[in-house]
Amino acid sequence: MEQNQYKELFNRSSNAILVIIDDKFFDCNAATLKLLGYSNKQELLNKHPSDFSPEKQPDGRFSHEKANDLFDIAYKKGSIRFEWDHKKADGTIFPVEVLLTVIPNGSKKTFYAVWRDISDKKWSEQILNSIINAISDPIYVKDETQKYIALNDALLNLVGLSKEDMMNKSIHDIFSHKRAKIIRDKDDTVFNSGIEHTNKGIITDAKGHKRIISTKKAVFTNEENKKILVGVIKDITEQVENYKEKEKLKNQLLQAQKMEAMGTLAGGIAHDFNNILSGIFGYAQLAKNHVNDPEKATIYINEIINGANKAVELVQQILTFTRKSTQKKKPLRIYIVVKEAIKLLRASIPVTITIKENIHSRAKVIADPGKIHQVVMNLCTNAYQAMIDTGGILSVELKEIKIQNQRHTPRLNLMPGNYIRLEVKDTGQGMTRKTMNKIFEPYFTTKAANNGTGIGLSVVHGIVEEHNGYIEVDSRKGQGTSFKVFFPIIQEKTVVETAKPEKNILSQGSEKILLVDDNKNILDTTKKILEYHGYRVKSFSNVMDAFQVFKNNPLKFDLIISDVTMPGMTGDIFSRKVLDLRPDTPIILCSGFNENISEKKLQDIGIKKFFQKPVASNELISEIQHIFSYNNEPASKNISECFSRCNNLIPTHQH
Template sequence: MATDDCKRSKEDLIRELDELRSARQNLEDSRATLNRLLSSLPGAAYRCDLGPDWKITFVSEHCLDLLGYTAAELTADPGLFGRLLDERDRESVKTALQLTLKDREPYSTEYRVRTRAGRTKWLWARGLIIDGPDGQPAGLEGIVLDITAAKQAEIQRRELELRIQQSHKMEAIGTLAGGIVHDFNNILSAMLGYAEMLEDDLSEAPRLRDNAGQIIIACNRARELVRQILSFSRKGEDEAEPVAVHLVVNEALKFLRSTIPSTVSIRQRIDKNSGLVLAEPIQIHQLLMNLCTNAYQAMETGGQMEVELGAVMLDESFARQHPPLKSGAHVVLSVSDNGCGMSQATLERIFDPFFTTKELGKGTGLGLATVYAIVNDLAGAITVTSQPGAGSRFTIYLPRLSQAAPDCSVRPETALPGCRGERILLIDDEESILFLYGQMLERLGYRVSAFRQSGAAWDRFAANPLAFDLVITDLTMPGISGERLARLMRKTRPELPVILMSGYGDRQTETAILNSGVSAFLKKPVARHDLARAVRSALDSAEIQKSV
């Protein structure tokens, strides 16, 4: 009997051992399966308690990829993860966890962390409350994913939307500016033209003549300003041309003063003899606006910004250190501030597209990248000096053209070309402009027939095509446009010289018109000496063609 009991006990023990071995194997298989699942996750799984430090009691090995810290480091130091959490997001994370505890609902939140390498990453966390043996909340389990790339894509998407909005806005501004500028240039034409004739009539009254001269100078400045407005509204459409940098900088600073906080003062030292660069005016405008925006944003509590423009001769040594510069004369533009400054690590990345130290929504990271691209496009170079807490200084070097910059305060005193009594057909639907240019041409010695309606002008021409030596017509005319009228007349008389004028015309329009065979295209307001030269040149060219 005892032997049988021992035998049964032994069998039971063997069976229990087999069951234990099987359970252990199942446990090891389950652990291996769990580890494989955890390793295949795109993020890190975690468990933390509900204490004040939210101590991490478990985290999968993916934490090393996310944060640069091992699981052992994160579980051994209760406050480590809290210290990695960005200060700007601590309150929002705390609030999300408190709501989860209150409502016992799964929580989901986004926040920033600082990795061991010093990088800022965006993480998305989702978790569930777990209860202890007493049925009370004891911890939190969930998963954390790296969403930095998605955030970057979101920034790029927003920037693309802003660019599209800006493009539409600039297109609308361009259309509006075109209509306004056309009318404004007609008004300016009358002011400039009558002031020039008044100056002639006051030859025996020096003081009054000088007053008329000042009106002419003001009109020329207004004309350049209007052309800059058109250039800015047609962003990217113009070709490179000699640009007087000081004119663009001065106008941009006037605009900037009304847009930056009053707590930021601007000190400017602008040399009007700094010279010309080969660029689009909008490019120079963008350079200054982006640099100044960066400067005042670095002074959140106020400060001083300095803008300096001048000329410098660069030697071979400096040029070699800053390609693609070459030795010689350059225009130098610098913008400095006494704001927060930048660390060396930031300096190394400031020109990277989409890199920004600002909060999401407060900066796209494209301002300085745009500056860098424009400077490279203009064969220039940019240098940056900065110290944390001591401000920053950006300096741009652009190749300087050898020709002198125009000075709107100086008027040409060249003699007007003579005439031989040629007959001119003049067409413009603005009565004041028609009368003005008619007087100008008659004072120069030409015989003028003036018409406000293109249809009436065509009837007069068709009746006797040989009655006129030159036709001058406005481009935008009711009924028959100036361009169509020119084609009709040249079809009848192919050798007839025609000059077109307009209060608004972009570069493509001007090129297309000149390619159509007209003699010249003049943009209103047209100064007397420009009109005289264009008329004389067109007539002389027609005479040469006849003799060939």
């Protein structure tokens, strides 16, 4: 291409083009004159770029010195892109973007500058900055290199940095390497996928306080067809703390309601216990009277054992209902819980009230047994209290229903599917529409003072929602009330049941057992049962004494049976100390009630078996035989290790 053709392209280009030699304007095209508002080249030639910059520059951004620095950088690198403010012939100041490129020209510094008016871009940026600064949530915008190209004051206030500290800088320029890498990886995921993403984290704000934040990120394409990432940060610290407080209050409400219900049931529980104890005392006296008649004595003793088992079942029901520890949801056959609750309630209800059960379903739902128990107890308690003066019928029904269409249950808006429906119905005084609208409000009650706090139904409503269920109330004044609770049924897998192996006949043993329990009655009876089956037993009511004896000779005992809650040292700590001395020691722990002992904790310690007291003697002996049958290796296999551990623990004496 000839020189004249180059000249023609130069003059006709829509981009403003300048040729600069030795820091002076040497030539320009028509687009440059138009952009600056000059009529001919002579007015521009031999001028320095800074001559067309604003006169007053307190920060020196567009000074002669700054311009020379940019030319030096371009000369060394070959080219540079930067933004500059120019002044038109009429004095108007406007921003331009300049691409300054070096042209080989002997010893002269020759540059080719292509530049454009970016007023619209700057105006857009100003609008963007105004908009994001008007938003109270921290906001930032990053380019494809993950440099901050826009951010608002809320973000600067949160992190405690200035705009100069962050603008046009990457996260690696601002944060620690570890934190920057975490942010970079998350941003890369959003950039590459183009999918909106929200993540939560904890940061330390400008005042040194830990804040919980949620950051929502999304990718957009700007007017230059380049990807930009926009992040919006929400400070959710207060929200999280409020949620925790709400959960705490909710748990307190649940526990308080349980206690209220237990107060209602106290009379019935006492009635049941007294009946059980009366039977135990009666049969004990009969057994004593017939001590010389083994056949009759055996019959009476078996009845005593049956009475004790009934007492155990009643205690377990009470513990299930009152225990604070939250159970995890699991597949549950609701009918078992319903029958348990009715059994517990039956003795509390006056004889003028008849309980009718209509239990058809054996289906499973995903539920917390304790909370379902609480729902049943609440609904039944409310029902019989509505009839306490007049008597009547308390009906409890459990059946499966199939919802084909939401239109079939317009008030509940149930999704189509299979449900188990629990209905608790009474023939009491009923409720008005006004009362029905308030029954699920906490502390609302129609009962007289001191007869209830009114938190039961609000708790029921919360539990039902928590289990993805629905509750419906139907009542008319003078015609009774019906509560229907719907829980979604889960599909069961078909399981082929195999015949259970017959229990091993209990045989005589000969091993040596260390027995520890601070309760003298339990210690004595357990020792006698073990000795009856041939075992040699060393018993201790003081756990510290027991440990000292074991420490003196860890190989002396084949098994340890210990209580959990004891003064001086708990059973789990005692077990850890024993296993530190001799890791292969089989240990059985027993407890009357201890919420701090979980199955996982026992496994971590190395406990062979855990029993909830009272322990049936045949179950205990069977478990001991099972342990010994799988522990055939000689106890001396770790002799050297045991003695090494003991020598480190037992004080030595100088002679």
